[in-house]
Amino acid sequence: MIATKELPQFVRDLLSSPPARGEGLNNWFYRVARVLHPYRSDEEINLLLQAATAGERVKPGEIVRAVEHSRATAWRPGQVAVETVAKWPSVNQEQRAAILRDGGGLVDLWEWSPVRLNDNEAHSEEIIDRLFPGNPLLCVGKSNSEFATRARKQWRGRLNGLPLIVPSPMLARAGATQEGKQSEHALQNTGPRKFLVIEFDHGTADEHAAVLLHLAERGPLALALHSGGKSLHGWFHCAGQSEEKLRRFMCFAVSLGADRATWTRSQFVRMPDGTRANGNRQTVYFFNPEVVQ
Structure with a gap:
């Protein structure tokens, strides 16, 4: 078919x-x-x-x-491909090295945070309430193959133990995938971007923090968390911004070592203060809910 x-x-x-x-x-x-x-x-x-x-x-x-x-x-397979979107940039090693040399680290990111989560309690519920006020549809996953889209109130009390979330509200409970199948996690039922998440595949947490602090000079950093693995993830508030402007921001982040995968609007990212399958906590180091207002 x-x-x-x-x-x-x-x-x-x-x-x-x-x-x-x-x-x-x-x-x-x-x-x-x-x-x-x-x-x-x-x-x-x-x-x-x-x-x-x-x-x-x-x-x-x-x-x-x-x-x-x-x-x-209609294009036919075998023809020369039509012009595609601009390619993602390669890493600018010189610029990245300068940022790492002159920038801060994980401690600086933590100290710069307007809201400090100092205790050992899980804070996913209150964080999500601030990032997604009201009762929007949220797509949350236990894994990339086990997920659901539900109203925020239906997730109440469950988020701390889950690892994945789409960083934008959903438009509907389900939508068509690129394979034509109905799914509760699809590009079709993902709403306009609310947060653009910047994550990294390589480097140390201190290096990731330095890059996020540098990017925060260009865009509103709402949250930064540890993946529970090896990387930091930065959530930049972007509601109402044009795709062209956000693409430029993402290209700059990629040139500093960010992973381009989170450009896809429906991409799962790490749940703030959630829990990975291996039990590791996805600790929040920076939280500024005021930029979401």
Whole structure:
């Protein structure tokens, strides 16, 4: 079945980086629909494009027309790939070294925190209440294969023992995956970005802290936590910001050693003060809820 075919990486890259309204969104619909035709039905393409642009002002019928008009020029596997989004930058070792040399470390990040969580109690519930006020739909996971999307109130009392969360509210309980299957963890049912999470695959906690402190000069750092493994994760509040602006910020972070995986809007990240499967606590070292207001 076409719906189960794996999408090529360049198609996934295009889907994950739509421009904002006024920055070429209509043309983007056409270009992406062209390369989706060999892999998805018209209905599935519509759903994918809707999911990728959740939160943007899409005109009535705009996506449907793009899908219909692009069918005559549909890309065929084997042709030269259409122009993709700009590649992620390589690590700027010189700039990174300068930041690590002159910047602070984990202790500095902790001391800079406006809110100190000094006791040994778990604080996931109160942190999530501040990051996601009200009763939004939240997608929370025990693992990448065991998860659910529920209203915040339904998660009450359970978050401390769970390791994963999508860092933006969800639009609906379920949505279609890129394989055309219904899931409670899909790009289609993930809402507009509320937090852009910066994490690292390499380096020490002190190095990660230095980079996060440097990035905090460019964007509002709401929270920083330890993964319970080897890395720090920084949550930057980004609600209402254009994808173009956020892409530039993410590219800068990647050039300093950040992992690009968290650019995907539906990507699971570590639950603040949650618990990994191995029992390790995902300790919060920095918390500034005021930037979320």
